[in-house]
Amino acid sequence: MPDGAAPVLDVRDLKTVFRTRGGEVHAVNSVSFDLRPGELLGVVGESGSGKSVTMMSLIGLLPSPPAEVRDGEVILQGRDILRASPEELRTIRGAKIGFIFQDPMTSLNPVFTVGNQIMEPLRVHLGMTKAQAEVRAAELLDLVGIPDAKRRLKDYPHQFSGGMRQRVMIAIALACDPAVLIADEPTTALDVTIQAQILELVKELRKKLGMAIVWITHDLGVIAGIADRVMVMYGGQVVEQATVKELFGNPRHPYTRALLKTVPSLSGGRASRLQVIEGQPPILTSDPTACPFRMRCAYAFDRCARENPRRRPVGPGHDVACHWDPEPAHA
Amino acid sequence: MLDAATPGTDKPRKLVEITDLKMHFPIRSGLLRRHTGDIKAVDGVTFDIYEGETLGLVGESGCGKSTCGRAILRLYEVTGGSVVIEGRDIAALGPEELRKTRPTMQMVFQDPQASLNPRMTVADIIGEPLNEHTTLSSKEKLARIYELMDQVGLNRAFANRYPHEFSGGQRQRIGIARALALNPKFIVCDEPIAALDVSIQAQVVNLLEDLQDKLGLTYLFISHDLSMVRHIADRVAVMYLGRIVELSPRDDLYEDPLHPYAKALLSAVPEPDPAHEAVRQRIILQGDVPSPANPPKGCNFCTRCPEVQPLCHQQDPDLIEVRPGRYVACHFVKPEKPTAGSTGGIEAKERNQQGERR
Numbered sequence: 001m002p003d004g005a006a007p008v009l010d011v012r013d014l015k016t017v018f019r020t021r022g023g024e025v026h027a028v029n030s031v032s033f034d035l036r037p038g039e040l041l042g043v044v045g046e047s048g049s050g051k052s053v054t055m056m057s058l059i060g061l062l063p064s065p066p067a068e069v070r071d072g073e074v075i076l077q078g079r080d081i082l083r084a085s086p087e088e089l090r091t092i093r094g095a096k097i098g099f100i101f102q103d104p105m106t107s108l109n110p111v112f113t114v115g116n117q118i119m120e121p122l123r124v125h126l127g128m129t130k131a132q133a134e135v136r137a138a139e140l141l142d143l144v145g146i147p148d149a150k151r152r153l154k155d156y157p158h159q160f161s162g163g164m165r166q167r168v169m170i171a172i173a174l175a176c177d178p179a180v181l182i183a184d185e186p187t188t189a190l191d192v193t194i195q196a197q198i199l200e201l202v203k204e205l206r207k208k209l210g211m212a213i214v215w216i217t218h219d220l221g222v223i224a225g226i227a228d229r230v231m232v233m234y235g236g237q238v239v240e241q242a243t244v245k246e247l248f249g250n251p252r253h254p255y256t257r258a259l260l261k262t263v264p265s266l267s268g269g270r271a272s273r274l275q276v277i278e279g280q281p282p283i284l285t286s287d288p289t290a291c292p293f294r295m296r297c298a299y300a301f302d303r304c305a306r307e308n309p310r311r312r313p314v315g316p317g318h319d320v321a322c323h324w325d326p327e328p329a330h331a
Numbered sequence: 332m333l334d335a336a337t338p339g340t341d342k343p344r345k346l347v348e349i350t351d352l353k354m355h356f357p358i359r360s361g362l363l364r365r366h367t368g369d370i371k372a373v374d375g376v377t378f379d380i381y382e383g384e385t386l387g388l389v390g391e392s393g394c395g396k397s398t399c400g401r402a403i404l405r406l407y408e409v410t411g412g413s414v415v416i417e418g419r420d421i422a423a424l425g426p427e428e429l430r431k432t433r434p435t436m437q438m439v440f441q442d443p444q445a446s447l448n449p450r451m452t453v454a455d456i457i458g459e460p461l462n463e464h465t466t467l468s469s470k471e472k473l474a475r476i477y478e479l480m481d482q483v484g485l486n487r488a489f490a491n492r493y494p495h496e497f498s499g500g501q502r503q504r505i506g507i508a509r510a511l512a513l514n515p516k517f518i519v520c521d522e523p524i525a526a527l528d529v530s531i532q533a534q535v536v537n538l539l540e541d542l543q544d545k546l547g548l549t550y551l552f553i554s555h556d557l558s559m560v561r562h563i564a565d566r567v568a569v570m571y572l573g574r575i576v577e578l579s580p581r582d583d584l585y586e587d588p589l590h591p592y593a594k595a596l597l598s599a600v601p602e603p604d605p606a607h608e609a610v611r612q613r614i615i616l617q618g619d620v621p622s623p624a625n626p627p628k629g630c631n632f633c634t635r636c637p638e639v640q641p642l643c644h645q646q647d648p649d650l651i652e653v654r655p656g657r658y659v660a661c662h663f664v665k666p667e668k669p670t671a672g673s674t675g676g677i678e679a680k681e682r683n684q685q686g687e688r689r
Contacts (some may be wrong), residue, residue: 046528161619191391191555193616196599200615218529221558221601225608244605262533264562266585266600267607273540274533274562280498281528 007034007075008179008212009058014082016050016057019065027053031237032311035180040206040213042244044220044259048281050236051216055182058321059097064212070307077179095125098211102164102185108157109263114141114168115153117299121175141170143208163194174209184216186224192320199226202311220263224248229317232256235282235292238311242318252320254297271297291323299324343381343659346517346549347378347403352376352412352422354395354402357626370624372398374573375412377650378658380517385543385550387564387581389557389596390667393620396574397441400519400553404436405429416517434464434513444501447494453480453505454490460512482545483538507538511546519551524559536563557600561585566656569593572631573623575650578658589659591638630662638663 016028027052033209045051056062058070059081074082081092083166092100101107102173109117118140119133128136134153141149144167157165166186171182183202187195199222206213217223223230223244230247240253251257261275279296291297294304303323312320341426354373358365372395390396402409405421414421424432447456457476461467467475472508477487482505494502503523510518520539524532536559543550554560560567568578569592572629577590588594597612602608617634621627627634633643642662648677650660654667 046530163619191389192557192599193595194619195601196613196615199601200613219601220603221608222530224603224605224613225601248603248605256525259529262530263603264558265604266558266597266602268563270562274537276533276537277530278534280500281530 003044005037007036008077009035009214010075011054011058012073012075014054014057014074015070015234016053016062017068019068024285025287026288027067027236028057029284029288031233031238033231033238033241035212035214037179037212038206038210040215040226040228042223042230043214043216043233044218044223044230045233046218046281048284049233051233052184053236054233055184055214055216058182059093059099061099063091065229094121094178095176097310098176098178098181100166100169100173100181100183101184103189104162104169105157107169108165112157113154114160118153118168118172118175120227125176136175137171140175141168143174143205144168144171145197146171146178162190163197166190166194166198166285170198170201170205172313174205174211177209178211181211181213182216183213185218186215187222188217195222197230202226220248220260232259235288236284237288237308237321239322240292240318240320241311246315246318250315250318252318253262253293253316253322254299255293256322258298290323297324338498341514343383345379346382346417347380347551348413348415349379349403350413350415351376352399352402353410354398354407354415355410368624370622371573371626372623373402374626376570376573376575378411378568378578380549380551382516382549383543384565385552385563387560388551388553388554388565388570389560389567390570391555391596391620394570395622396553396555397521399570400438400521400551403551404438404519406438424497425681434460435515436517436519437510437513437515438509439503439506439518439520439523442526443494443499443506444526444566445507447502449494451484452491452493453497456494456505457508457512459608460509463514475512482511483543490643498531499527500534503527503535504538508536508541511542514546517525517549517551519553521550521553522555525554525556528557532559539563557597569596572593572620572626574631574660575658576660578650580656583654583657589653589664590661591636592632595637630660
């Protein structure tokens with residue numbers, strides 16, 4: 001993928017707040033990132049780090065109230081979709097941006113056949129006739145590796161296994177040939193051997209179709225195998241962003257470093273004790289004026305409590321939001 | 332406690348012996364709810380757990396690992412087989428004897444949200460087993476509750492709070508404290524970290540390891556997280572469709588898995604190392620796990636096995652020792668050579684009948 005190409009998706013200073021009875025929750029704080037054509041951007045973070053909310057905010061999928069996208073812009077192919085009307089958004093969702101959710105059982109409608117659900121975006125967005133849509137739907141099921149595709153169009157979601165359902169979800173997301181595919185923990189609910197099948201499928205589809213993908217996960221192993229670039233989120237903010245090699249080889253943020261150390265590995269040395277990140281993730285009730293990681297950070301100093309660090313470049317394509325200046329890990 | 336003087340003894344004895352354990356759930360259908368079949372969730376599982384060790388039990392969802400753990404503690408009425416803990420066959424005990432045996436074996440559940448009563452305070456939850464099985468005065472009970480809270484790293488000041496006021500990791504600590512209340516010897520940990528965030532998982536795993544060192548606990552650690560099992564377990568059993576396909580010491584399994592399913596399972600786990608991931612050869616299994624209501628004829632794994640042979644469709648392989656201490660159920664993993672005198676691991680020399688410490 002060409003490095004200098006214009007991004008398909010450009011997100012600037014996105015801010016999302018939830019209004020609750022207990023006050024405001026600042027779920028997403030000034031998140032910026034871009035996505036280049038054909039690229040796979042991995043988004044890593046723990047639950048509550050804001051990774052899903054960021055992506056839902058992009059395409060207006062959050063219920064409002066309580067959610068409110070307060071600030072920022074989201075440029076998709078040169079157009080700010082944050083300011084698009086609901087009607088316009090509807091033509092974008094599913095057509096230009098495809099979405100794959102974590103749990104394929106709850107995101108498929110149990111009372112419609114799988115064929116019906118794949119044909120829906122084809123007919124709505126592309127204006128296909130029923131016959132055309134049926135042919136295309138069968139092609140799509142075949143593309144995602146479901147055998148006997150034509151016959152299975154008539155089946156209902158419960159007649160598919162978990163892995164197969166996720167393949168159906170991918171088929172729906174790909175139906176209109178979107179420029180951007182957002183996959184929110186698509187393999188988390190699956191078993192490892194099924195996850196391996198899906199990851200293999202996604203790699204193949206990328207080669208064939210070349211869409212840009214945002215892949216949200218908490219599994220660093222999945223990211224290592226599939227992503228080109230990685231964005232690490234913590235407490236509603238992007239704390240580090242780098243190419244996959246750079247991030248795993250030379251992590252700069254204390255959180256990224258700790259995260260990489262806390263996960264046991266399948267090969268190599270076995271630590272007698274796991275490294276621990278002490279404490280709990282932050283509760284994002286106040287406007288972030290300090291570093292969200294400072295309470296759990298081994299390197300925190302007085303400036304971290306006074307000032308929320310901005311992202312600063314530390315290498316080519318590598319930036320980090322931290323006041324502390326570490327030595328490179330591989331020195 | 333005769334052997335209490337030799338902690339970390341190098342001749343471990345069997346604490347739990349499981350022989351041909353079967354757990355079938357009936358399928359009833361039709362207007363008359365007639366018994367039309369069985370879900371064979373656990374179908375003939377045999378293994379031992381040595382005192383003080385952590386046995387990892389891994390497999391994919393639906394393979395029967397949780398059912399196996401629950402059947403061992405007799406949270407289900409087992410269909411067949413025996414579970415001998417400290418010389419007593421748990422599977423055959425009457426209700427009153429079983430109740431008296433409960434303190435030696437406890438369980439930590441997967442979802443601390445669902446396994447803690449939302450209307451009970453932390454002190455009530457941790458103290459409930461004490462009410463049931465001991466005759467402590469309320470003052471002694473409270474002292475024990477505080478002691479347990481200290482042990483699992485919960486602040487004593489929170490004793491009167493309710494589960495919803497705690498984070499996931501803390502809730503799991505409450506579940507662990509409850510399991511420890513009666514000084515058990517054997518704890519079944521059923522996916523104790525699956526519901527937690529990565530940064531919290533390490534905290535809970537370290538706590539479990541510390542407690543094991545301090546209290547000499549024996550764990551059956553059920554998990555689908557193969558990396559974490561490599562960290563915590565001494566030996567690992569791999570389950571597939573109600574059967575154990577391989578049982579090996581940890582390092583042997585991870586360095587050189589012998590059963591085709593164990594190989595595929597390990598190769599499917601993504602590693603947090605991009606350089607390694609780029610060159611890694613994966614065994615991608617085709618298809619899905621068959622239904623345990625209708626397992627294939629012959630070897631359970633024959634429908635997905637990359638190395639399948641005609642024999643596999645006819646005959647079910649037994650779990651046999653193919654290397655010292657390594658058990659594999661596959662027709663095509665042959666014993667290396669008959670090792671003279673080896674009877675498969677370490678034999679129990681003596682049997683300790685004493686169950687409780689207090």
